[in-house]
Amino acid sequence: MEFSLLGPVTVATGAGELPLGPAKRRSVLALLLLQPNITVSIEQFITSLWEDEPPAHARTVVQGHVSRLRQTLAEGGADAYGVELATRGSSYLLRLPEELIDAHRFSELSALARPESAAQDAVSLLREALGLWRGPALSGTVSGAQFAAAAHALEERRLAAVEALATAHGALGEHGQAAAVLYAEAAANPLREGLVAALMGALYRAGRQSDAINWFHRTRQLLGEELGVDPGERLTRAYEEILRAEAVATEPPRQQPAAGPQPSAPRDPRTQLMPDQGRQPAVPHQSSQAPAGGSPQGGTERTGGDPAHPTAPRHLPRPPARFLGREAQLAELTWWLTDNGGGESPIAVVAGPAGVGKTACAVQWAHLHAAAFPDGQLFADLGGFGEGAEATPAAVLREFLLGLGTPPDHIPPSADAASALYRSLVARRRVLVVLDNARSSAQVRPLLPGGPGCATIVTSRSRLDGLVVTDVARPVPVQVLGTDEGMALLGTMLGHERVAEDPDAARALVHLCEGLPLALRAAAAQLTARPRWRLARLAAALSDERRRLSLLSAEDTGIAAALATSVARLSADDARLLSRLAMGSGREVDALAVAALAGSDPDHARDGLDRLAEMHLVDEAATDRYVISTLVQLFARDKDAGEKGS
Template sequence: MEFRLLGMVSVDTLEGPLSLGPAKRRSLLAALLLSVNTPVPVTRLTDCLWDDAPPLHARSVIQGHVSRIRALLADGDAAAYGVELATLGDAYALRSPETLLDSHRFEELLALAREQRDARDAVAMLKDALSLWQGPALAGTFPGPALQAAAHSLEESRVAAVEQLARAHTTLGEHDQAAAVLRTVAAAHPMREPLAASLMAALYRAGRQSEALDWFHRTRRLLVDELGVDPGSELTQVHALILRGDPLPQDGPDTPADPVAAPPPEHPGPTGSSDGRASDGSSLPAPELRTGDAVPAPARSGPVALPPLVDLSYPKDLLPRAPRGFHGREAELAALTRAAAAEGPICLVTGLPGVGKTALAVQWAHRNADMFPDGLLFADLRGFSDTGEPALTEVLREFLPALGVPPRRVPESASAAAALFRSLTHRRRLLVVLDNVRDSATVRALLPGGADCVTLVTSRHRLDGLVASEAASAVPLDSLEPQDGTELLAGVLGKDRILAEPEAARRLTELCGGLPLALRVTAARLAGRPQRTLAELADELADERSRLTYLDVDDTSVSAALRLTVQQLPPDALHQFTRLGHHPGSHFDPFTAAALAGTTPRAAAAALERLAAAHLVTETAAGRWELHDLVRLYARTLDPGSGREALTGVLDHYIATALAAADTAQPGGEPCFTLPDGFRRPAAVRDFTDRASAMHWLATEREDLALAVVAARAAGLDDRAWRIILLQWPQVVWRVRDNWVPLLNIALECARAQGDPYAQSRVLTLLGWVLSEEGRPAEALALLELSPPLARQAGDRLGEATALINLAVVEAAQGDLETALESCARAIVLAREESDAHTEMLALQHLARIQLTAGRPREALRSARTALDLGPEHEEAARRALLLTVSGEARLALGADDEAVLLLDQAAEEAERAGYDEGAVRALATLLRVRPGEGYRKRYEEAVRRISDDG
């Protein structure tokens, strides 16, 4: 949870921002946050909400807003963060850790920046502080005097921070950056003379004299025109110095000293110089180095004199040999080269176990060895090993001798050894490869001290801390592409063997998921068995139940590599990981993960973040994760007994979510409202805000819903399977020609296996309608004739009405118009008896269409008008467009062309706005027959093209 005052007043949670409502409520919350942990009297709150005489019921209004804020905070799980809105007599107090408040964190960062001796550190902190601002302070609140004063005070702090940042940039000689940060705030405060003076000074120091003078004249004109005064002494003094071309003082004239101190000299003291001589020119004696002392850093200029303890006869190359059979990864190698070009870079190679991180790092190191004449250091930090990580001194006892320090001269303490390492690497061009790192702290202790050194880190974790604190450049490593995977196999097995079975080689690469470790194990299995074909091994790997077993040879296996990562997971992340293995789909979000694990979406999201940091799951889009195939198989082996429970949980999640999506996409039109026996409602169900979001979810999840159906059938959960299929009906209706028949046939099989007449009727109704839309009327009629009796048997009168409507459509298409009219009339009676206006409207729409086909335009017009008169609350865009179209066609049949064109034009426009291209095509096609020269052709062709593009 986070409270924001620096911009729109808001409360952010893991689930998104809370809906605070009107400006008065935001104002009340802002007033409480500005005095967080302090009682705020009702009288002061009243002043914040009204700037003149408050209403008589002001106290009641405040109480109502307080009550609503309490409810919102409860929804955001405020208690878990130590947040409470308390009533204290005639006052309210919002109790909260101050760290949850962005304005508090802003002030903390400012204070820390002022304490920094290194201007670089100050710049980083000030940038972080200013990044908290998302707009004008206290935006969205009632603009009364009390809150305006508070907003002004916060804005003053922001301006002061910008000025402080500019001074820090100036200290570093970064004058263009200083001018850039000052220009925006100076433009927002054009008559603030100190700001204008600072900006002029920054522009002048950056060599932009004309811009500096232009800013002076602009400010002078504003002051004269708006206030009738001339510029003050500070501004005129800077102007005069610029005109004379004189150097400006570091902080400008008449301004206080810079609070951000410049970096201290590396060799303080009045008697020494960078060339090792005393102030009188005589040589200074070299200090005696004792064990445990750090070597003083050499000066930044002049020749480097190595300390006496260094013996250059020691080896400087600790790299392992270059990996055999290395293929591909050109993009990642190039990314490492680019990252290494920075000053003192840290390059971070991350990825899941077995993806080839070490091979990439070592390969790059060997390719670029000439860049590092002073040494190539390598250490396996065993961050994911059963043997445990080496001590820091153990690693330094390898590094320091490689730099020429005799083993007996290596300091005993880790801190002294690390200091000596940093000193010896200060002016060298050195590569340090730290392999298998578990956390950022380990890396920091082993960073070399020189700006010309490169540190290359590999880890199964993302090491976000290293990116944040050390500006490490991340190079994530993914699975190999199929071509590179087959090249890796060829490197071990020989090209002739791969060329003999190219399809089998590609299949092996796919079954190994492009994971280099799995491919090497596969190649090792085949290398010693020349008589065995690649196709035979591919057939064995195709069985998921035994695939991991085949990917195990001697001391190398995919399972062992994954185990070393998984064993370090905290219990909640481990529980989530084991349940993800039973997910039948290809991707998951926090709601799906929560259903698998029996937790909440918030807990699942936290666990997924941990798993993503360990590269066990991959976030492919915001809030959307995937598992590598081999990782999924491994996860499934960890807790096989939980498989049915996890599957049932995710199936019930899909049912609950699809119900919510269908209800949002087609309010009142839900065809499946009974829940299966033993249904377990998820802890939370996704909330769809509109039809578009609901339809997007149904479209995005279609593949995973189909996979869930297959898993449900295999587990004997047919009652879940047919519901998951049927609940996709809004998407079926919207994209009816999108190959739904195979899935609906599975639903029919499941319903018949259950012996459930309700389910059979519902599936037959939808399947028959889809077949009719696909131009298969005979098949549709055979199925639809079975549906009404089954619905009557189940007591599902609305289901019977819907079945009769779909049956009428097919009967009409077959030319049996009278029977079709009777079916529609019966459906209308059933809908009215059930008081279901939505179904009645649907029946009237089809009745009107059939009446028009039968040559009864007046009856068709009357039926369409009756449907539209049922009220807009029962309409949806597609239905209304179709009713307007049939009304227009009926008017044409009656000879009222002008009225017809108006109705058809309205139908086309409403269909286009709703994205209902089929409806637009129907209305526009009729318009083209009546008004061929009215410009409808282009709209018609575009709608047809969109339908074609959608498949």
């Protein structure tokens, strides 16, 4: 169950959004969520909903809205999430784990970010925090001073997080990305001088000094016309810093005496940060692996970036929390990608079913071996199995080129030209590229580097056989965890003492979760939220197949959500085939039986089963013998029942 304030006020469960009703009822819920686990008096509700003109029956109206909210939450399974809407005399209390509220998670993620001292981690944290926003805060509530003030406070925190994200990009030398982060916000808030000043600094350091100066003059004119004031200290200081730096950059070199020590070369002012932007140098990391007779990029032509100072991007997400096991897969990746097992520019495809931990395995290896790729690590989520649209090669290439130091106006508009520039920039560098969540080989190919010192990891729910054929990619399958590994994962999540109290129940949980790390983590989340529950109680609840998928979900993640994105990528024929397999009583089927069940010829059935196996929705146990997991069966049955019901 997830409560949202950062956009429309909503409550969502694994089955979808709960019907909250009219604006006043949403407003009652919003007031309770703004003060979670604290009593709110009925007088506060009346004042917030009607301000100075409440109706005579206002108290009854509030009581009615609370009663309907309590019923709606109960129907959504509030008890299972530790959520209770309680009455305390003439006040009400919404008791719940605060991490169920998106505004609370946003605040925690933002507070953890250290844009200057831990910039790479800050980028990941702040992107995740800002990704929780779905529109103006508290949308759908009544108009009133209290809601407006609360929404304004949340918006101020959002803008502060945007500026912090830009600062983190700047500390990493990613000034083009810092400018991109700030541009839309500055355009939407043209009188917010701090945003404009930060944008000016980012634009200047990205080599766009004319754009930076134009922003100052535009903002100065707007301040005069709208407010009748001059620019404030921060905006003026940013402008003066740019002018002083430009004067130094254009000053002709002074003549030096013929004899005596020569002065060092003038420093480019763009390598020095402006006030309020931290003190890390903006000169990008330069590889120690430059080839003899050339720059680290293998040439001096400046088609994008600065060949003398190549940028070393650090785009990896944070290392996976409490990662364990996968020694065989990590060893195979090491052999193939760094021990010359794969030859020049090797590629590994980490493939497996939804929720098995492919991304965690790839990111863990990338962090362990980052030192082997001193010229940078690039990461992109291709969105091949997500709810939104897939990432286009052009969009990913733009991010990669910005990370490699290419000014935004030097990036070619066509994907083919951008791909060629990208390959040129990394041709003589040692760069690791991680392409996560790919749908097809065609989506990946334009993003592959060609340099002999580069390596690529691709993760996918599909085997991506095309990459194996055309690019000699190495398949690295990731399987479900065994019983001992699954129990060890539960121990790291819950504490080994709690697992040791009832090892039989722990084994039962691993079995019911079918060894899938995502399912085990979701089960651990349920137990973490209920410290008084014994493992046997959850195992008993999961034994009820009608509840299993909902219990193995946490907020917007879980087995049902993961399988939904896989099934959504199937053709209509393959989706029907999966549905028929799910209706069977057993887990193991053969191609001839499936052909008879589907009313098709055996070859057609084999082709469909092979496509499902390629997507890891079934497993090929032997020739013409296939196994479907119980979790996939349950999901397909629920989906089929839902479609028939609608």
